[in-house]
Amino acid sequence: MFSFLQSQDRTRMLVGSRSERGSKFGFKLKAAAALAAAIAISGNVSAQETSKRVSAYWADWEYWADSSFTHDNVDFSKLTHVQYAFAWNDEDGNIYFTDPYVFYGLGAQSFSGGAGDGPVKCSPQFWHPYSQYDSSIQPAVCQGWNDHESGFVKSVHDDGAKAILSMGGWTLSHKVSEMMESDTARAAFIENAVTLLTDWDFDGLDLDFEYPGYAPNGGRSIDKENFTTLLQELRARFDEVEAETGKNLELTAAVACGPSIAEEGYDFAAVGEVLDYVNLMTYDFGGDWDTVAQHTSPLYPYEGQVNEGFDADSCRNMWMTEGNIPAEKITLGMSHYGRSVAGATAIGEAASGQDVAHWGSDTETRYYQIVEKMQSDSSFQTAYDPEAVTHYGWFEDGGFISFEDTTSIAARAQYVLDQGLGGVMIWQLRGGMLLENNEYQYPLLDAALEVFGQGGSSDSDTGDTGDTGDTGDTGDTGDTGDTGDTGDTGDTGDTGDTGDTGDTGDTGDTGDTGDTGDTGDTGDTGDTGDTGSGGGNNNGGSSACVAFEQPYAGDPGYSVGDVVVFEGVAYESTHEPNWWSPGSAPSLWTETTCQTEGEGSDNGSDSGSDDSNNNGSDSGSDDNANNGSDDNTDSDQGSGETASCPEFQQPYAGDEGYQVGDLVTFEGQVYVSTFGPNWWSPASAPQYWEASSCQ
Numbered sequence: 001m002f003s004f005l006q007s008q009d010r011t012r013m014l015v016g017s018r019s020e021r022g023s024k025f026g027f028k029l030k031a032a033a034a035l036a037a038a039i040a041i042s043g044n045v046s047a048q049e050t051s052k053r054v055s056a057y058w059a060d061w062e063y064w065a066d067s068s069f070t071h072d073n074v075d076f077s078k079l080t081h082v083q084y085a086f087a088w089n090d091e092d093g094n095i096y097f098t099d100p101y102v103f104y105g106l107g108a109q110s111f112s113g114g115a116g117d118g119p120v121k122c123s124p125q126f127w128h129p130y131s132q133y134d135s136s137i138q139p140a141v142c143q144g145w146n147d148h149e150s151g152f153v154k155s156v157h158d159d160g161a162k163a164i165l166s167m168g169g170w171t172l173s174h175k176v177s178e179m180m181e182s183d184t185a186r187a188a189f190i191e192n193a194v195t196l197l198t199d200w201d202f203d204g205l206d207l208d209f210e211y212p213g214y215a216p217n218g219g220r221s222i223d224k225e226n227f228t229t230l231l232q233e234l235r236a237r238f239d240e241v242e243a244e245t246g247k248n249l250e251l252t253a254a255v256a257c258g259p260s261i262a263e264e265g266y267d268f269a270a271v272g273e274v275l276d277y278v279n280l281m282t283y284d285f286g287g288d289w290d291t292v293a294q295h296t297s298p299l300y301p302y303e304g305q306v307n308e309g310f311d312a313d314s315c316r317n318m319w320m321t322e323g324n325i326p327a328e329k330i331t332l333g334m335s336h337y338g339r340s341v342a343g344a345t346a347i348g349e350a351a352s353g354q355d356v357a358h359w360g361s362d363t364e365t366r367y368y369q370i371v372e373k374m375q376s377d378s379s380f381q382t383a384y385d386p387e388a389v390t391h392y393g394w395f396e397d398g399g400f401i402s403f404e405d406t407t408s409i410a411a412r413a414q415y416v417l418d419q420g421l422g423g424v425m426i427w428q429l430r431g432g433m434l435l436e437n438n439e440y441q442y443p444l445l446d447a448a449l450e451v452f453g454q455g456g457s458s459d460s461d462t463g464d465t466g467d468t469g470d471t472g473d474t475g476d477t478g479d480t481g482d483t484g485d486t487g488d489t490g491d492t493g494d495t496g497d498t499g500d501t502g503d504t505g506d507t508g509d510t511g512d513t514g515d516t517g518d519t520g521d522t523g524d525t526g527d528t529g530d531t532g533s534g535g536g537n538n539n540g541g542s543s544a545c546v547a548f549e550q551p552y553a554g555d556p557g558y559s560v561g562d563v564v565v566f567e568g569v570a571y572e573s574t575h576e577p578n579w580w581s582p583g584s585a586p587s588l589w590t591e592t593t594c595q596t597e598g599e600g601s602d603n604g605s606d607s608g609s610d611d612s613n614n615n616g617s618d619s620g621s622d623d624n625a626n627n628g629s630d631d632n633t634d635s636d637q638g639s640g641e642t643a644s645c646p647e648f649q650q651p652y653a654g655d656e657g658y659q660v661g662d663l664v665t666f667e668g669q670v671y672v673s674t675f676g677p678n679w680w681s682p683a684s685a686p687q688y689w690e691a692s693s694c695q
Contacts, residue, residue, distance in 0.1 A: 047080045048160050050452035052416060053277065053331060053423025055081035056445070057166065058152070060098060062430040068438075069430050071152045076159035078445055083164040083206050084152060085428065087196075088172035091179050093188030095196055098172065153201050162203035164250065165196065169208050174218040176209045180226035189230075190237050197249060198241070204250030205234065206279070211256045212265035219265065228270045235274045252277045252331075254425070257285070257315035259308075268323030278325060279425045282312035283335035286402060288354035288363065293344035295388050296402040297335045299412055302388035304348035311388070312412070316419065327420040334412055334424050336432030336444055337364040338393075338403025345394040347385075355399040366431040367444060370403055384408070406447040413451035424448060563592060567672075581660055581674060652681055663692060 047054035156163040212223035238249040286294025298311040341351035382393040432444035558573040571589040582589040652666040658673040671689040682689040
């Protein structure tokens, strides 16, 4: 859930000696290690057979890295609660889905080869508020959006678990503060939430707002009080729903563990009183933002720990003590991923950002990827830290990663029993699953379930824990690794920008309107034509628009007011964060009259405002394909020839999974994809394609 900025607390601490802490924590470490070594993880224990809550986040984007990860192929009986991540809100209290394609299992295939659970349907599209959605704006490939009898929620219920809708996450919490401040927006948010939950038969709402009061992600000091108010109003409305319908809607929140962030953002007692469960994000205590290597998910303090309180035991103690919260309301976080740093090979060594060389650019390294690395790379060494109760690994040439394995997961489950806590919360489910022979294995989850099912360990030996670091203890072989898990890759940007001649000033090239102008042409946008100059001394002009103006570049999350050039037209974003192109989501963009002004040497006189129609004489042929500002990426040699399409242009080849901007030829016409990944033809899903003038 992208909570990595736990580590904004930067207070250094002097830790005691290893022997002092070893005696303090020796019993629990020995018991957990003995238990993990003794049990043969059968995978036969159901969470619903235990007395503990076992909840996990279902991250919808994981589908795009592993298309097998659908609700048809996952055993939800291993969980008591499944939290769908994420929906999000705007400042007015409207609620949006992030990926309805995955939510509803559109086109999902089960391992058995069937077509998925129920007919092909869609939930609301992500650029339309749920409250405003109707069938007139659903894609042609969706049928009957308001038939809620199949998909994710039904699969969860069929396996005996509860389906919880989670709001926010690190990326999508940017409008929470504004929504919470307004009485009107809060009321709208609450009613929209109730409608959505009841329409889709969810069992509750989880607020993963990261974080109230945290300025770097849009938080303000007023959030502490407003977050409490929102929770109290939600609870009151949920109680009304239960009185009216008999349906109990649970209310939970994922909360920060970094001491300064937590103290600034939460009224501990009020939050604990109103929530059904307080889900502690006891992970992301260390990562690539640190200057020295730290554990990301330590259970206890450890030698070399930089920030006091950055461990699960300290977080639990803070919330229970400050808020007087009963232990059974506390849910302990479990990470199914690791965080890496470059350069270091041990705790406390200097680190220099993320270890991209060994793990790639995704900030979270999934457990299944770590297992694959164990099996395939002999230079990757792993060990268990019995003091912190967590695992770590390193490379001979430098590179450190901290992660959880079955030994530490079993220890955390034992800790939950020892402390009388309510259960565990997993971020995120797919990270800890191994895919073998068209069947998922759950080694981390099963390690916790074995502890809960057996009631824990009664080992009272308090002697030396010894070396328990066998990190290869998962017994999981054949993991496919499922790399490339970030989804949505390769937006090709803006097609059709084929020959901006303003940079080279080639006399006689008339191909690119909206730049420096062709010889004798008085129609240079924002200029009067530089008569007698032919544009030779104009270096492309400077934009009169906001500085952000640039060719549309995929999905960087544009903000309101950002201006981009898409297919030769300037557009201004009316929404944020805006990941969609003007072609795929025109409702989120407004065409703007933003134009460019030449700053080169003007040897002629300016005759007035330009109507942009190029009324001068052109000695070459104009392809009229670029009517906006020059992005300076193309160098035209002044040939005046018709532009050619990018090399990707090819005959439509079925379900390739085209990305936004990809060009294909279909039935004699060139089309550009406005959606990605796009498996449909221009004929079967015309809303996902636009005819292109590309020749």
